[in-house]
Amino acid sequence: MQYWWLVIFDFPLFQLTVLTLIILIAYLFKLKVHSRFDQIFFLVLMGCLIFQLVKIFPFTPLADYEVLPPELNDEKRVLSLYTANVFQKNHSTDALLEEIKRYDPDFYVLTETNKRWTDIIIKNLKPSYAHMISIPLENTYGMLVGSKHPLHQSKVRYMVDDSIPSIHTKIILQKQDTIQLYAIHPRPPLPRHNPKSTGRNAELMKIAKLSRGSDYPVIVTGDFNDVAWSGTTALFQQMSGLLDMR
CATH class of the missing domain: 3.60.10.10 (Endonuclease/exonuclease/phosphatase)
Incomplete structure (x- = not known):
């Protein structure tokens, strides 16, 4: 049983993935990673990014289609x-x-x-x-x-x-x-x-x-x-x- 405030995060997953990537890049090149907290935060963000990419990858142009174009000429x-x-x-x-x-x-x-x-x-x-x-x-x-x-x-x-x-x-x-x-x-x-x-x-x-x-x-x-x-x-x-x- 899922409440709307949990289910709703499925819908903007692509946008959340892009946002996570931007934060990772900014954190790495602008804010740097110095303290233990920075390292843990960076790893958590990286884990989130990988999780999101795995979910959306099958629906990107890079993945194979499950249903192929018909071969019949009839x-x-x-x-x-x-x-x-x-x-x-x-x-x-x-x-x-x-x-x-x-x-x-x-x-x-x-x-x-x-x-x-x-x-x-x-x-x-x-x-x-x-x-x-x-x-x-x-x-x-x-x-x-x-x-x-x-x-x-x-x-x-x-x-x-x-x-x-x-x-x-x-x-x-x-x-x-x-x-x-x-x-x-x-x-x-x-x-x-x-x-x-x-x-x-x-x-x-x-x-x-x-x-x-x-x-x-x-x-x-x-x-x-x-x-x-x-x-x-x-x-x-x-x-x-x-x-x-x-």
Whole structure:
């Protein structure tokens, strides 16, 4: 069980790493290392820097990808996706529509879609994305899935909280290949309304269990309200057996 004031330090880890490096350089070249205290402080900073670098290294350009580019030339068996949190109060709908049209994905998953966002997206993208599942909500947990391929056995489930939906559906490709999709947006830990990350972690673990037991290839996407290097994400990946595309 983690409180928000502990979890929050996972998010600016890259910035904290840069700050630690700057302090180390300044301490070494400007302040010098003379006393026993200076030596201990310098070693502690060095330990922090190494710990932070180890956590973020897998997500830098220097590390190998877990998911490699497809080797197939058969477009009927290659699937592309687009996902974004639209930020419910955002009114720059044209920018999002232009980006989706430019990338032309096989399907998209959007979070924080209320009725205004949903109406605009459906009006502009329905001709290209005939298969849609929309959950317009005004609580910033609305969700919208659009697909060029048929969606089968679609369900809207409330895994932890009856105000926070997730979409479970199967995407049927042109050669009848089936992909299991889980679109999620768990509630983040917040100081006033949700001080612990228990709910978010519980939803992620439930989705991990479903992914592990699926008979089909699985894609889990959406807004996890987490970062790639957190312990929760690492546990999710371990339990689900999924690969990280980042």
